[in-house]
Amino acid sequence: MLMPTANASQAYRPSHPETLRNGPHIPGVGERNAVYLDRSRSTFDYLTGTSSPGRRIPVEIRYPSSARGSGEIENAPVLYPSTPYPTIVFAEGYRAKPDLYAKLLDAWVREGYVVISPEFPDTTYPRTDPAIDAGYPHGNPEDDLVNEPEDIAFVLSQVARFSARPKSLFHGLVDLNEIILAGQSDGAALVDAYAFDSKYALDRASIRGVAVFAGYEISADSAFYREPSSGEIPALVIQSANDTCNEPQLSVQMYNAIGGEKFFLKILGATHLGPFDGSDPLAFDAVRNMTLRFFTHALSPASISRAAVLRAGRLAGVAIPSAAPSVAPIGTPPGSPYCAPAY
Numbered sequence: 385m386l387m388p389t390a391n392a393s394q395a396y397r398p399s400h401p402e403t404l405r406n407g408p409h410i411p412g413v414g415e416r417n418a419v420y421l422d423r424s425r426s427t428f429d430y431l432t433g434t435s436s437p438g439r440r441i442p443v444e445i446r447y448p449s450s451a452r453g454s455g456e457i458e459n460a461p462v463l464y465p466s467t468p469y470p471t472i473v474f475a476e477g478y479r480a481k482p483d484l485y486a487k488l489l490d491a492w493v494r495e496g497y498v499v500i501s502p503e504f505p506d507t508t509y510p511r512t513d514p515a516i517d518a519g520y521p522h523g524n525p526e527d528d529l530v531n532e533p534e535d536i537a538f539v540l541s542q543v544a545r546f547s548a549r550p551k552s553l554f555h556g557l558v559d560l561n562e563i564i565l566a567g568q569s570d571g572a573a574l575v576d577a578y579a580f581d582s583k584y585a586l587d588r589a590s591i592r593g594v595a596v597f598a599g600y601e602i603s604a605d606s607a608f609y610r611e612p613s614s615g616e617i618p619a620l621v622i623q624s625a626n627d628t629c630n631e632p633q634l635s636v637q638m639y640n641a642i643g644g645e646k647f648f649l650k651i652l653g654a655t656h657l658g659p660f661d662g663s664d665p666l667a668f669d670a671v672r673n674m675t676l677r678f679f680t681h682a683l684s685p686a687s688i689s690r691a692a693v694l695r696a697g698r699l700a701g702v703a704i705p706s707a708a709p710s711v712a713p714i715g716t717p718p719g720s721p722y723c724a725p726a727y
Contacts, residue, residue, distance in 0.1 A: 468558055618646065
């Protein structure tokens, strides 16, 4: 893989974490924000029972920056401008915000990725809404999940549209041929549906890999679940065996249904969120290291082997990786289902 240099015309590409971490050009994390409005569809309000025209989708963009700092720096200069970066579209869990996963998203950015995080009309948590476990008078906002793969498709169409404009924040920043989808919990379910549920009429040609964390299949009909006709999409499924929020066996079923290249990382003792927000440091290290190796392998299989992807996730007593055609069932942990304080 190409390493960053002082020459702005040279492509900056992700490499092994320890290589960049010890190198002279470790990026800072810049952040910009945009809002897209899909006028072709409507949004249902589960508090009022009414529908409004359009779907308003705020988008947070994190990108490698020449500015240095421990966190995100708003509107910071881009590291190597006009050099497109491989891009991860990340979908957060139900009633969560992208900032909940800042430690993981920033780790990806520092390895040479742009991370685009949409906030969905009904399932991203606004401060004015009831608590995550509150009842709603007109149904469950989580039912809107079936509309969100199309939200991601719309966001990608807008990124493509604005990338062509010289004054756009996306111009020269995003490599539209190197898109990876990732998500946690409900976000994992929707990116998995984007990649593998054929009920959605989506353009999957640019999707080079999908990473699903503590997810499940949206569709109950496995007849719709298959590799897309546009080509195989490598997949990484990560699941904690102690997850009391989403039943671990749902991730196993998802993994076993995928027909193409795939990896599974079983976290032995962690919560629903801990491996992904950094609150469980050892599990987080396994997730960070394996995702980075998987992304590089998905984008450039010749540059990093399957064995190297597996090694990155192996941590004695913490995480067990696999690339087997199927993995063994994981029992439901005591206390399930119990999600409310997980976020």
